[in-house]
Amino acid sequence: MLNSKFFSEISIIEPICVFLHAYLFRKMELENFLNVGEYKLFYRLLKYSENQDEPVLVFLHDSWGCVEMWENFPEKISELFGLNALIYDRRGYGKSSRFSDEIRTKRYLHEASDELIKVMNVMKIEKAILYGHSDGGTIALIAAATQPDRFQAIIVEGAHSFVEEKGKAAVRESRDKARTNSLLQSLRKYHGEKTAELFRRWHEAWLGDFFADWTIVPILKNIRCPVLAFRGENDPFDTIGQLHVLEKEITAPVIAKVIPDAAHTPRKENEEETMELIGHFLDKGLMRGKIC
Numbered sequence: 001m002l003n004s005k006f007f008s009e010i011s012i013i014e015p016i017c018v019f020l021h022a023y024l025f026r027k028m029e030l031e032n033f034l035n036v037g038e039y040k041l042f043y044r045l046l047k048y049s050e051n052q053d054e055p056v057l058v059f060l061h062d063s064w065g066c067v068e069m070w071e072n073f074p075e076k077i078s079e080l081f082g083l084n085a086l087i088y089d090r091r092g093y094g095k096s097s098r099f100s101d102e103i104r105t106k107r108y109l110h111e112a113s114d115e116l117i118k119v120m121n122v123m124k125i126e127k128a129i130l131y132g133h134s135d136g137g138t139i140a141l142i143a144a145a146t147q148p149d150r151f152q153a154i155i156v157e158g159a160h161s162f163v164e165e166k167g168k169a170a171v172r173e174s175r176d177k178a179r180t181n182s183l184l185q186s187l188r189k190y191h192g193e194k195t196a197e198l199f200r201r202w203h204e205a206w207l208g209d210f211f212a213d214w215t216i217v218p219i220l221k222n223i224r225c226p227v228l229a230f231r232g233e234n235d236p237f238d239t240i241g242q243l244h245v246l247e248k249e250i251t252a253p254v255i256a257k258v259i260p261d262a263a264h265t266p267r268k269e270n271e272e273e274t275m276e277l278i279g280h281f282l283d284k285g286l287m288r289g290k291i292c
Contacts, residue, residue: 033095034088036118042067042095043088043119046078055127055152057085060116060136062158063202066094066190073267076275077131081282086128088119092198094190104201106214109135113142120150129282130154134237134264137229138216141246144227145219155228155278158264160238161245162215168207170236175203220249227254228281232262232269255281 030045044067059074061067066089078085090112092099116139120128129152132140137159144151160167178184178199188195205211229246231238243256259266259273266274 034119034122036091036115036122039091039097039100041088041091041097041115041119043086043123044074045123046075046085046087048078048082049084054083055129056123056125057083058116058120058125058128058130059085059087060130060132060139061087061090061093062134062136064187064198065133065136068094068190074131077278077282080279083129086119086123086125090115092194092201098194099197099201104205106211108201108205109138109216110142110146112139113146116143117147117150126150127152131157132159133157133267134159141220141223141227142216144225145216145222148222148224151225153226153228153281154223155281156230156246157266157274158231158235158238159229160242161217161220162242163206163212164239164241166239167237171203171206173236175199175207217245217249220246221251223250224252226252226281228257228278229254230257230259230266230274230277232264232266233258233260234263237264 028045028047030047031043032045033040033042057074057078059070061069067087070087074085074087077083089096091097112135120126128150130140130143132138132154134157137156138161140154140156141159141161144154174183184195184199187199191198227246227250229243231240231243240258243258247254247256255277257277259270259277262269262274
C-alpha cells in the first residue's frame, strides 16, 4: 500500500526545493545597453542558471511599457523556475534610443519581432520562452510564427491578432482622456522626452485607416511551440474572440483562459490566478520534460 503521508510530504518539499535552488544559485542582475545596428537598447539580465541548454525567458512589454514597468514580475517567474531572464526596452521606449524618423507602418509589430531576433542573436540566446503583454504578446506570436525553431513556448497576456472595434474605441477613449488626466505625466517618469511620441504613434496606428485591416491570423498556423494565452474578463481593449482565433488557427497545443476580476493586465489585477496559470504551464514543460 502506498504511503500517502510520504507523498504528501514530497508535494510540500518539492516546490520548497525549487525555490531554494533558484535563490541559492542566483548569480547576478546586470543592466546595460546593447547595440542593434545604429541604435542602442537598454536591457536587464537576471541570471539564475549556468546551464546553457535551458531556454531563456524573454519579456516583451506593451505599447506604453518598458523594463521598469514590469516591476518585479520577471524576477518572480525566473526565480521560481531557476531560469535566466532578459527584459529589454524596445526602440523608442524607456531608456533605449528614440524612434527613427520613419513613419509607423502596418508592419511595425513585425519590425519589433525582427528586432527581438536581433537582440537574441546579439545576446547569444539560441532558445527562448517568450512572455509578451499586449503589443508584446503580438510580437511574441509573430516571432514564433516566423522563427519557430527559436522558441520552446510562448505566453501572451492580452495579445491581439486582428483589429476590433472594441479595441479602437478603448484606444480612442485613452487618447481623449490623456488630454486632461495624468496619464502622460505618469508615463513620462519611465519614458522621459519620448513619452508624447510613443503615445502618439500608438493611437495613430490603431485608429488609422491604413491599419483597419491589419491582421496576423494567416501566419498563426506556422507556430509550432505550445502557447499559453490569457486575457482579463473586463479587458477594454479586446474581446474573447482574440483567444478563440488562437485556439482555431494554431496547430500546436494552446491553453486559452479568461482571468476573472481582471482587465488588460491580469498579472497585476489578479496576480494569484495568473501566477497559478503560468506556473502550471511552465511546470509541465520544465519539470516533466514537455509543455502541455
